[in-house]
Amino acid sequence: MPMISVFQSLSEIPSVKFPSRLDQMILVVCKHGEISAVIDVVSRRIGPSSIMVLRPGHIISQCKTSADFEGFFIIVQEEKLNEILPSLHYVIPYSLHYNANPIIEITAEELETQTLIYEMLQRQIRATDRLFNNMALNSLCEVLFFNTLGIYASRVNKTKHHSRREELLAQFIDLIEANFKTQRAVNFYAERLFVTPKHLSAVLKEVSGKTAGEWIDHRVILEAKLLLRTTGMNIQEISLALNFSNQSFFGKYFKHLTGLSPRDYRNKISENA
Numbered sequence: 001m002p003m004i005s006v007f008q009s010l011s012e013i014p015s016v017k018f019p020s021r022l023d024q025m026i027l028v029v030c031k032h033g034e035i036s037a038v039i040d041v042v043s044r045r046i047g048p049s050s051i052m053v054l055r056p057g058h059i060i061s062q063c064k065t066s067a068d069f070e071g072f073f074i075i076v077q078e079e080k081l082n083e084i085l086p087s088l089h090y091v092i093p094y095s096l097h098y099n100a101n102p103i104i105e106i107t108a109e110e111l112e113t114q115t116l117i118y119e120m121l122q123r124q125i126r127a128t129d130r131l132f133n134n135m136a137l138n139s140l141c142e143v144l145f146f147n148t149l150g151i152y153a154s155r156v157n158k159t160k161h162h163s164r165r166e167e168l169l170a171q172f173i174d175l176i177e178a179n180f181k182t183q184r185a186v187n188f189y190a191e192r193l194f195v196t197p198k199h200l201s202a203v204l205k206e207v208s209g210k211t212a213g214e215w216i217d218h219r220v221i222l223e224a225k226l227l228l229r230t231t232g233m234n235i236q237e238i239s240l241a242l243n244f245s246n247q248s249f250f251g252k253y254f255k256h257l258t259g260l261s262p263r264d265y266r267n268k269i270s271e272n273a
Helices: 076-085 092-100 109-127 133-159 164-179 187-193 196-207 212-230 233-242 246-260 262-272
Strands: 004-007 024-032 035-038 040-046 050-054 059-065 072-075 103-105
Touching: 024 076, 024 092, 024 109, 040 050, 040 103, 040 109, 050 133, 072 076, 072 109, 072 133, 076 133, 076 212, 103 133, 109 133, 164 187, 164 196, 164 212, 187 196, 187 212, 196 212, 212 233, 212 246, 212 262, 233 246, 233 262
Parallel strands: none
Antiparallel strands: 004 072, 024 050, 024 072, 035 040, 035 059, 050 103
């Protein structure tokens, strides 16, 4: 399936079979009618003027739409999101909330905006021979993501009370954003959060599904991909910018976590541009 896809009905989606553990992000917008599904063993119903965001890892089954359903589905592969949205500190507080509360009602204005973005994506996806098509799709995907995040954030800010564990994750993410280019040791972050490395990793694993080390690696790789994709820096310069002792160590680190060498990743991006 392409990195970004749009559909108007469940039957059009080729890669989603039920039950299924998602490996992509799905935005569902219901304008009329309803959709019912079992998501992570909880029965859910999406009614008119509602949206649902499902991130990779959700298990979905028994999904069906009513006869009068009108709406659309936007599917974005996780790799694409990681490419264009490397920063984490403003996403985590809200993503934790909508993992457990994926469905919210939206206003008429919010629905109109989501529909406009969908229509623009639909047109751009069809324009495969247009110059800079992929760049335009990336920009539209970014608009979609932040518009949707803003909708959720407006609800979360009114109702959300963070648990101590979620606060620890949010503080950890802030520390990563400030230090990931020079610090990759879990001990560094644990000391500044006044917890043991073991406790930090255990709490993060429980709350987010990733250990402290996995979060650090995730952020470093996202930055490396961003530099490889959007700058003219050579690989040696990128390895120095990310505080690796040498280019060889950076290359091994990058390949271990992505399956590609930095040079192969850059060539792949150029071929798909």
